[in-house]
Amino acid sequence: MRTICFYFQVHQPYRIKPYRFFDIGEDHYYWDDYSNRSIMRKVAQKCYLPMNKLLLELIREHEGRFKVAFSISGVCLDQFEAYAPDVLDSFRELVATGHVELLAETDGHALSALKSKVEFSRMVERHSAKIAKHFHGYTPKTFRNTELIYSDKIGEMVYDMGYSTILTEGAKHILGWKSPNFVYTAASQPKLKVLLKNFQLSDDIAFRFSNKTWPDYPLTVDKFVNWIREIPAEQETLNLFMDYETFGEHQWADSGIFEFMRALPAAIMRDTSFTFSTPAEVAEHGKPIAPIQVPVPISWADEERDLTAWLGNDLQNEAFTKLYELEEDVKLLADDYDIQRDWTYLQTSDHFYYMCTKFFSDGDIHAYFSPYDTPYDAFINYMNALSDFILRVKRAKKALAKAKAETDL
Amino acid sequence: MKVLMFGWEFPPHISGGLGTACYGLVKGLVHHKQDIIFVVPKLWGDEEPLADFVNASGITIDYRERRFKEIWKSLTYLEVSSFLVPYLGPEEFSRYTEHAMSEGAEVDESVFSSKFEFSGKYGKDLMKEVSRYALVAAQIAKDKEHDVIHAHDWLAYPAGVAAKRISGKPLVAHIHATEYDRSGESVNRAVFDIEREGMMAADHVVAVSHLTRKVVIEKYGIPADKVSVLHNAVLDASIIESSVKKKVPEKIVTFLGRITFQKGPEYFVEAAKKVLDRDPNVRFVMAGSGDLLNRMIERVAELGMGTRFHFTGFLKGQDVDDMYAMSDVYVMPSVSEPFGIAPLEAVRHNTPVIISKQSGVAEVLQNAIKVDFWDVDAMADAMFGLLHYESISKMFKELGSEELKKLKWEHVAEKLVKVYDTLHQNHTAS
Incomplete structure (x- = not known):
């Protein structure tokens, strides 16, 4: 089985208001309600609402053959609740189709995995509770850590918390000659499956889509589908992981990103041997090819893919x-x-x-x-x-x- | 390229930043194999032999040259007396203003004598010296072969313009500080006019920061396409290790500079009050003198922080170094600072700095906290942060010296040579 897995990260932090030292001891409210609200409303209009609508249409159009996964941070869920209940409704509608997977992560979109197992687990539990509350008792099965941060140690902790699959970056310095387009297992815990981001093709969409100095600009559906066709036949999975804000916020609507996504699923199903799956499905059906060793934490950020x-x-x-x-x-x-x-x-x-x-x-x-x-x-x-x-x-x-x-x- | 350069002072005999900047620039140009004829009103003989120095005091003017008369006619506006002068040492400033107020300053007949001894300072005869300097410049331009003319600040602009009239070579007007920087909105009209005419007559204007470039374009109406930016650099980027120990247990936050409108001392005082209200274990030092000194002393007393806020008076030499070394934070809250080299000196002493966004140096220094000069809350917050959160000072120390090493006069001169080349090509083409 050859399959493509789309996972989108949905996150907004609680930004801190200008907080002077003479506020210390007097003002105990730190959050910049005004900018948090206005940024949430702006991103909702530019990205969350139109993209959710588009994905819903695609899922219905393809009768479930197109599917995606989201990881929505707890701090983002809180802001949806406060400032954008319409967005929360549209996510509920997506999840209700049965073709959308929600991932587990930390409530605070935190770095706690690097510091304390206790705090890390506590935060993941809180997040799962929030997901259950907002999505009719939904229980996430797949884990993704903040910024795809992963190491052997984190893999062990995550398995101990009851998850059998984790997502991370297909960092070059970890993979070497290996391809990210397979299912791997954690070196520290053979029962934990590891899905790796194909950063080349993911970042073509997320970072380079509207970059006019990029030799491959403009990125068309045909071009992208051709690149997918060039993937060697024995490579089974293609993990396209990116920030959800890519659509309409990082890449503006006038770049054609929505049109690109609208046409992509049909073209892939027509012109390639790939189907679409959620991470849980990839982990279930894909054969793990090898253990992957990550002694020093990796992430999906910057050139270094480190912390x-x-x-x-x-x-x-x-x-x-x-x-x-x-x-x-x-x-x-x-x-x-x-x-x-x-x-x-x-x-x-x-x-x-x-x-x-x-x-x-x-x-x-x-x-x-x-x-x-x-x-x-x-x-x-x-x-x-x-x-x-x-x-x-x-x-x-x-x-x-x-x-x-x-x-x- | 042979460059005929007009300055007003050159190390070691300087009273401000202009001479130091000229020195760095000449050094950088020599590194790029440029021939410099450097003219100053008065030579002392102990200047480093980097250039072909010309002592304006030693030039005899040949009055048979008819074109000189034309130049003189255009200089008559300089007879207006003026006592607003740049780059005064603080002590000289008060001495000079008193002097100028009582005696006035005007141009007399001695300008026309064939020999004239320049003081090379910023004395009461300043305007007389500026106009005489222009005549001398005309004579030099006639006698000495050159490809391009370069004049530093308004004192040398009439000289640059006069030289251009005689030789017809392209003129670069370098602006280190404008009259707005020195006087705020109450500009001296005569000085403004000299600056404006100098820059208008110039083929190219070089400003020491984007901030200054903006002033040049907006307030002086100089066409934007002929104004470029060349930031100043540092002569020596090495870290100065000091054995000075401070004698008080508290941390010290320092203002060091002229206590004048331009330097924004009152914002420092108000910010100090906000910090002391929260944390009495800090001492503030205001080092320097100037016309706002007494007002600052009064304000500190009024705010009741006299036991925590200290005035040192004017510091020089080793005392300046010691002051930097003793400080835990250096603040430059300038209202208007075309460049501002002092924070870079503080960095050399491993002292973390807070600088105003209204300073040119803020455009090149990344490892500093930048605040608007009027934002006393932000300034106080930055002081508090540097005093209480250790890692930020540590980072400044680690990264600051690396940053200084990138600010080299050779790099500045390299860009300047390109300006010269373009001007020279356009000149020979036309």
């Missing part, structure tokens, strides 16, 4: 360390809704991405996604908010201890 976009400099490391020093204390405050919410939102990987100082190679991409002028501004703002959060946690912990002492008496 340096989030944890590559002193700023990021200080912020990350200070944040996770709170883990034990926050766990004690399980009943404090505000503390738990802010703890989740502060862990979102985007905050660390904004502090990235890789100016010269991938800096342009980083600048596009950052609400800050410089990584230093991002760092100071985050640290101010975090400083207040630290104070709150310490205070709440003290209050809890006091209350406990009183009831013990």
Whole structure:
């Protein structure tokens, strides 16, 4: 069986408002409601609503032979609920067709897998609960970690959490001569299947589609289908993984991206031997070809496909360390809704991405996604908010201890 | 290429940034095998022999040349007295203004004598010297072969224009600071006119930043297509290790520069207050002097932070280095700074810097926190961040020196040579 697997990442972070040091200890609300709402509305209009409509039409048109998967972060679900219930409805409609798979991930789109198994599992559970709540009890079966971050160790944890399939990047330095177009297993856990992103063909759509300096511009359906036909016959799966915001937001509507996607499924089914599958189906039917060893974490970001976009400099490391020093204390405050919410939102990987100082190679991409002028501004703002959060946690912990002492008496 | 260059000062005898910039530029040009004739009003004899130095004081003007008379006619507007001058050392500034106010300044007959001793300073006879300098320039342009003329700032513009009149060679007007940078909106009309006419007459204008280029185009009406940007560079990018130990346990946040409108000292004072309200374990230092010094002292007293906010007066030499070395944060809140080399000095001392977005240096320095000069909240926040979140200072130290190494005068000169080449080609073609 030869099959194509489309997976789209749906995510929006809770951006932090300009939070000055003199707000520390006084203002305990960190989130930039205005920009979060307006960005959500903008992306809903440009991407989520029109693309969901298009996918629904395609799935119906092809009577289920075309299918896709989504991973929707918990922080994004919260923002749909608050600012774009219409988008949430349209996702429900898609899932109801039975040809859309929803993946498991962390509630906060966090980097917790790199720090703490306990926090990581807790966040995945919270996410699954949110998915069940919003999608009539849906239970995700396949796992994808934040930014496709993966390592042997993460694979083990994910398997222990009950998942038998994980998605990650087909990073060149991991694969070497191997092709991403097969099902692999984790070296650390042979029962865990690993699906690898074909970054060449995925990024042709996600990054290069409207790039006029790209020799293959413009990307037509014919051209893309020809590239798929060139894939050697023994290679069974083609994983096209990308941000959902590719459609209409990163690649604007006038680039022709919607027309491209509208015509692609029919052309593939007509002119190639490929079908469409969801990740769970690929894992179920595909034969694992070999174990894949990933001792050092990989991701789908930048040229390096490593962690340096989030944890590559002193700023990021200080912020990350200070944040996770709170883990034990926050766990004690399980009943404090505000503390738990802010703890989740502060862990979102985007905050660390904004502090990235890789100016010269991938800096342009980083600048596009950052609400800050410089990584230093991002760092100071985050640290101010975090400083207040630290104070709150310490205070709440003290209050809890006091209350406990009183009831013990 | 043979370049006839007019400056006003040259190291070691300088009172401000202009001389240093000229030195760096000449050094860079020599690296690219350019022949420089560098003219200054007064030579001291101990300048580094990089160029064919010409001492304007030693030039005898031949009044039989009729074209000189035409030049003089066009210079008569310089007789308007003016005491707003650039690049004054702080001490000289107050001395000079007092002097100029009491005595006034006008051009006298001695300009026409065949011999004239320039002071080469920014004294009360400044306008007299500027116009005499132009006459001397005409004489030099007649005597010395050259391919292109290059004049630095308004003091040398009449000289550049006069030289162009005589030799007909293309003129580059280099703008290191405009009258708007020195005086805000209350510009000295005479100086403005000299700047504008110099740039209008020039075949090409070089600005030290995009910020300055914008001023040149918008306020002076110079056609945008003949104005390009050449950022300044640093002569020495090495890190200065200091043995100076600070004598107080608190962290120190420093303002170091002239205490004048242009440098935005009041924003520093207001930001200091916001930080001290939150964290009393910080000391602020305002080093330098200038016409706003007393007002700043009063404001600090009014805000009741006298025990945490200190004034050092004018610093020079080793004291300046020590001040940088003792500081945990250096702030340059300039309202208008065409370039601003001081933050780069701070970086050489491994001191993290906060600079205003209204400075040219903000266009080249990435490892700095940049704020709008008027945004006191953002400035205070940046100070607090640098004082409390260690990694940011650490990053600045690691990356800052690497960044400095990229700011080389050879690179600046390379771009300038291209400007010269184009001008020269156009000139020979026409």
